[in-house]
Amino acid sequence: MTGRMSLPLATHAYGDHPPTMPPADPARGDAAAVDPATRLAMYRMLQRTRQFEKRAYDLFMRRLVKGTTHLSLGMEAVATGFGTAMRADDYTFATYRGHAHTLARGVPMTPILAELLGRANGLLGGKGGSMHLTSVAHGVMGSYAIIGAHLTIANGAAWSAQYRGSGQVAVCFFGDGTTNIGAFHEALNYASIFRLPVVFVCENNLYMEYTAIGDVTAVPRPAADRAAAYRLEPQVIDGNDADACYLAALDALERARSGGGPSLVEAVTYRHGGHSRADPGKYRPPGEIEAWLGYDPVTLYRDRLLRLGVEDAVLGGVEREVAAEVEQATREAIDGPLPSPDSALTQLWADGGSQWRN
Amino acid sequence: MTTLTLAKALNEGLRRSMEADSKVLVMGEDVGKLGGVFRVTDGLQKDFGEDRVIDTPLAESGIIGTAIGLALRGYRPVCEIQFDGFVFPAADQIITQLAKMPLRSLGHVKLPVVIRIPCGGGIGAVEHHSESPEAYFTHTAGLRVVACSNPADAYSMIQDAVRIDDPIIFFEPKRRYWDKAEVDLSAPGLPLDRARVVRQGDDVTLLAYGPMVKTCLEAAAAEEGRSIEVIDVRSLNPLDSGVLAESVRRTGRCVVVHEAPVFNGYGAELAARLTEMCFYHLEAPILRVGGFSTPYPPSRLEDHYLPDLDRVLDAVDRVFAY
Numbered sequence: 001m002t003g004r005m006s007l008p009l010a011t012h013a014y015g016d017h018p019p020t021m022p023p024a025d026p027a028r029g030d031a032a033a034v035d036p037a038t039r040l041a042m043y044r045m046l047q048r049t050r051q052f053e054k055r056a057y058d059l060f061m062r063r064l065v066k067g068t069t070h071l072s073l074g075m076e077a078v079a080t081g082f083g084t085a086m087r088a089d090d091y092t093f094a095t096y097r098g099h100a101h102t103l104a105r106g107v108p109m110t111p112i113l114a115e116l117l118g119r120a121n122g123l124l125g126g127k128g129g130s131m132h133l134t135s136v137a138h139g140v141m142g143s144y145a146i147i148g149a150h151l152t153i154a155n156g157a158a159w160s161a162q163y164r165g166s167g168q169v170a171v172c173f174f175g176d177g178t179t180n181i182g183a184f185h186e187a188l189n190y191a192s193i194f195r196l197p198v199v200f201v202c203e204n205n206l207y208m209e210y211t212a213i214g215d216v217t218a219v220p221r222p223a224a225d226r227a228a229a230y231r232l233e234p235q236v237i238d239g240n241d242a243d244a245c246y247l248a249a250l251d252a253l254e255r256a257r258s259g260g261g262p263s264l265v266e267a268v269t270y271r272h273g274g275h276s277r278a279d280p281g282k283y284r285p286p287g288e289i290e291a292w293l294g295y296d297p298v299t300l301y302r303d304r305l306l307r308l309g310v311e312d313a314v315l316g317g318v319e320r321e322v323a324a325e326v327e328q329a330t331r332e333a334i335d336g337p338l339p340s341p342d343s344a345l346t347q348l349w350a351d352g353g354s355q356w357r358n
Numbered sequence: 359m360t361t362l363t364l365a366k367a368l369n370e371g372l373r374r375s376m377e378a379d380s381k382v383l384v385m386g387e388d389v390g391k392l393g394g395v396f397r398v399t400d401g402l403q404k405d406f407g408e409d410r411v412i413d414t415p416l417a418e419s420g421i422i423g424t425a426i427g428l429a430l431r432g433y434r435p436v437c438e439i440q441f442d443g444f445v446f447p448a449a450d451q452i453i454t455q456l457a458k459m460p461l462r463s464l465g466h467v468k469l470p471v472v473i474r475i476p477c478g479g480g481i482g483a484v485e486h487h488s489e490s491p492e493a494y495f496t497h498t499a500g501l502r503v504v505a506c507s508n509p510a511d512a513y514s515m516i517q518d519a520v521r522i523d524d525p526i527i528f529f530e531p532k533r534r535y536w537d538k539a540e541v542d543l544s545a546p547g548l549p550l551d552r553a554r555v556v557r558q559g560d561d562v563t564l565l566a567y568g569p570m571v572k573t574c575l576e577a578a579a580a581e582e583g584r585s586i587e588v589i590d591v592r593s594l595n596p597l598d599s600g601v602l603a604e605s606v607r608r609t610g611r612c613v614v615v616h617e618a619p620v621f622n623g624y625g626a627e628l629a630a631r632l633t634e635m636c637f638y639h640l641e642a643p644i645l646r647v648g649g650f651s652t653p654y655p656p657s658r659l660e661d662h663y664l665p666d667l668d669r670v671l672d673a674v675d676r677v678f679a680y
Contacts, residue, residue, distance in 0.1 A: 091431075124464040134463045141430055142463065146454045152420045153455065156427015156435075163409070163433070170427075183450075186420035193415070347465035348500055350523030 017214045019288035020206050022270070022295035023238060030304050032243040042080050042242045043305060043315065046298045047322040049076040049100040052109060055326050056099060056116055056130075060277065064334065066118040067129045070097040074240075074272035077297035078203050079104040081245025082171055085253055091141045091161075091170040093154040096131035098143035101173055105138045109329035119336030126339040127347070141170075148174070148183030151200065155190050158198035158256075169256040170198045171249075177208030179222040188230040188264065197256035199249070200264045203239060205271040210283055223266035232264045239267030240297040243304075269297070359542050365535040367509035368398045368474075370543065371516035372436065376406050379434060382520055385412040385421060386438030386474075395440055396476055396535050418448035422473065426456055429469045434520055436472040443486030445475055449494065456525045457500030468523045472516075477505070478569040478617045479664055480533035485654040490568075490618035495527045496595045496627065503594040504550060505529035507571035509539040511554075511592065514547020522550065531569035553598035555605065559587030562611040562674055565602060565628055567591040570615045570665065577670040584674065594624060602628070603635040610641040611677040615670055620648040642680035645673045 034042075053071045060069050072079065075097075083104025086092070094101035102112055107123065115122030116130045123135055131145040141157055144150035154172035161168035178184050179202060191198050202223035206213055219225035224234035238244045245267060252263035270292035274281035281289070302315055348354035362370065376382045384399055384406075390413035393400030403411035414421050418439060425435035439445045445452070452473065459467055479488030495503045502524045506512040512530070519526045548554055557575055561584045564574040571590045578586035587605055591597070606612045612632060614625035629644040647665045655663045 124462065124466070127464050128462045132462045134466060136463075136466050141427075142459065142467070144455070146450060149423060149451060149455050152423025152451070153427040153430070155420075156424040156429070156433075157431050158427070159424065160428050160431035160433055182417075182447075183419055183423065186415070186417040187423070189415055189417070190420050190424060347461045347463075350460065350465075350468050350470075352465055354499075 014215050017212050017285070019285040019291065021288070021291050022240065026295065026300050026303065027307065029238070029241045029243050030307055032247060034243045034246060036308075036310070038084060038246070039243070039305060039308070040310065040314070040318070042084050042246065043301055044318050044322065045080040045084065045104055046076050046242060046301055047319055048109070048325070049079060049103050050298050051322050051326045052103060052113070053099060055330060056113070057273070059117065059330070065116045065130065067131070068276050069116065069130050070276045071273050072097055072100040074292065074296065075203055075205055075269045076100050077242040077301070078173070078201065078239045078245050078267045078269060081242045082201060082249040085246050085249035086171060087168070087253075089139060089166070089168050090253070091139045091154070091157045091168060093141055093150040093157070093170060093172040094133070094143040095150070095174055096143060096145035097175070098133050098173070099130070102133040102135065102140050102143070105135070105140050107135045107138050107140060109325055110332040113329045114333040114336045117333050117336065118339065119333060120339045121332070121336035125343055127343065148178050148181040148187070150174070151178070151183055151187035152190065154198050155187055155196050158191070158196040159194065161197055167257045168197065169253050171201060172198060173201045173203060175208070176202060176204040176206065176213040176222045178202070179226060180208075180217060188226070188232070188262070191262035192230040192232065195259065195261035198262045199252040199256055200262065202264070202266045204266050204268050207271060207275070207284070209275045210279070221266055223264055227264045230264070232262065235264065236266045236268060239269030240295055240300060242297060242301050359540040361538055362509045362513070362541045363536050363538050364506070364509045364512045364530070365396055365398050367513040367541050368516050368530065369400055369402070371513045372399065372402060373405070375436070375517050375520040376402065376410065381432060382434045382436065383410050383412065383428065384436050384438070385414050385425060387414055387416050387440050389413060389438050394438055396532065398474070398530070399438065418444055419451050422448040422451040422456065422471070425471045426451060426459070426469060429471045430467055434470045436474060436520060439473060439475045441483075441487045442475050442477045442489040442491055445473070445491060452495070452501070453498050457498045461500060469525050470523045471525045472519045472528050473526070474528045474530060476532040476535070477529045478531050478533060479654060479660050480569065482657040482660070484657055488654045488660065490616065490649070492529060492594055493618060493622065493624045496624055500525065501595065502526040503529070504592060505531070505568035505594060506592070507531060507534065507568055507590050509537065510541045511547065511590075513541050513543070515550055515592070518547065518550035529568055533569055534572060537572070548592070551593045551596050551598060553592055553601040554590045555587065555601065556590045557586065557588040559585040559609065561585045561609055562587070562613065562677060563605045563609045564588045564613050564615060564670065565591055566615040567594065570617060573665065573667060574615055574670060577667045577674070580667055581671060581674065584678070586674065591628070597631070599631055599635065602632060606632050606636045607639040610639050612644045613647060613670065613673045613677060614644060615647045615665055617649050617664060619651040620646045621651040623648050642677040645677055647673045
């Protein structure tokens with residue numbers, strides 16, 4: 001043990017946290033009021049994000065992905081549920097772990113994968129990379145690699161919707177680690193006092209990069225236990241249950257659209273892999289990862305659909321179609337041209353260039 | 359022509375900008391009901407409403423982040439940072455997002471955000487309230503950085519800044535806020551990215567911006583025997599280096615003056631660049647006059663810290679001693 005004392009409000013001493021286990025009853029969400037077509041669409045999105053992330057990992061290991069990657073493997077239900085509930089003109093703000101959130105807004109696979117590979121046919125011509133996926137046309141207003149930065153930016157976009165009276169909502173995803181940075185608190189206060197149409201979604205995957213969130217946070221629920229300070233309801237949902245995420249999203253979006261102001265949702269989930277690249281995640285206690293692999297959002301949902309009477313062949317068909325989509329995107333991304341060196345010097349200024357004007 | 363203080367000229371410029379474009383918003387700490395601690399936004403909330411002139415929480419990172427989000431969706435926020443030293447909590451948003459998003463999004467987003475910063479010392483304030491942080495921002499690619507020095511420029515430059523689609527750091531010399539001058543409210547100003555020769559001379563070029571322009575003009579007027587040219591740089595990035603180089607080639611001598619510490623200050627860039635551009639015309643090295651490399655001093659010592667007429671003229675003497 002180190003010399004650090006037990007945190008005043010936490011349940012354990014530093015470094016001594018017990019494994020956090022998933023819910024015991026995978027069938028508990030079967031009765032959720034989600035219609036069959038939406039459920040099938042969400043299964044497809046779960047498969048798309050899962051298979052995409054696996055492919056991203058494979059391509060990274062083959063050294064085809066330039067830079068770094070942060071994968072959402074194990075966390076796909078959050079982006080799927082919220083993405084499905086959102087209106088096409090709503091805004092998404094994601095983190096550097098944002099592939100799934102970008103896919104979930106309808107951005108096609110090829111430009112996302114090509115962007116990871118730094119190709120000229122990437123979403124941003126290879127200039128953004130894995131951590132900065134942006135597609136204004138899809139309402140994906142950026143992925144942000146500085147913790148907390150985008151919470152305040154999401155407020156601005158939400159504010160723009162409020163000015164226009166457009167009914168649009170900004171949905172801002174972030175991790176549990178974000179709840180300890182100042183921008184989180186600044187953003188929640190702004191959103192609350194101006195009643196902004198914004199939904200803050202904390203994907204609590206239990207780890208702030210490589211450190212257990214409970215070891216560095218004064219409260220057990222990193223987002224929900226802060227909600228009251230900003231006159232918000234504490235909400236904790238099962239982040240591995242796509243239905244739960246979808247229904248929570250519908251509620252929060254409706255509240256925001258109808259002038260009810262912001263929401264803060266803590267979705268408890270688990271990162272199957274490490275923080276980034278090839279991190280094996282060995283800092284996790286024994287038993288924890290195995291338990292969560294047994295509570296996988298994709299198999300959880302597949303089993304639910306089977307129990308609800310969807311034929312296995314239908315689900316198998318979705319899986320094969322998605323596999324073909326990933327194969328095609330992989331080919332198109334790998335075949336994409338490399339960016340021209342000149343592109344490093346464009347778009348510094350609003351006129352498109354980087355030259356000193358005289 | 360109308361006689362205006364520099365603060366009032368900015369106020370008039372902001373008013374014109376807000377009248378011209380309903381997407382222009384003003385936001386910051388105490389900018390609404392109070393009208394800003396220097397009264398630059400005085401009366402704007404009354405005339406344009408609480409929706410367009412927004413009293414924000416005391417949270418600079420949040421102010422700039424929110425402005426970025428508004429700009430992403432077509433608004434043109436003008437943010438006030440109450441004092442120069444208060445910009446540092448916002449530096450994260452400015453440097454990591456505002457300056458970089460247009461480039462990394464392949465130009466799919468533009469961020470027309472203006473960040474107004476009262477800068478410099480000379481009002482008996484202390485550190486955090488008297489600083490000159492321009493070099494942090496000129497070092498960051500993707501930001502335009504400008505500084506006004508007089509009421510007429512303040513009036514036109516703020517309107518230009520609001521119109522332009524690039525993010526802009528807009529420095530205002532706080533000790534000159536109360537300086538008065540004639541301003542032609544209908545005349546077009548010099549474009550924002552241009553330097554201005556504010557006094558013509560033959561023997562030596564003084565380069566300054568913001569509060570030091572007036573100091574240099576006073577020095578030039580006090581000098582006996584030598585003919586001093588004074589240039590107001592106005593746009594620190596991009597730099598109107600052609601105007602500067604033409605002058606330095608002609609005079610063969612140059613002194614750069616700013617309030618910020620000399621070491622690694624913006625003057626180092628000016629000196630290096632002009633040395634490259636004017637090497638065969640130089641009669642002496644380009645000298646720099648600025649603050650000391652210390653934190654900004656307590657108010658009883660600031661007269662000692664700030665470059666004044668004597669320090670400027672001493673440097674002029676030294677460039678003639680080579």
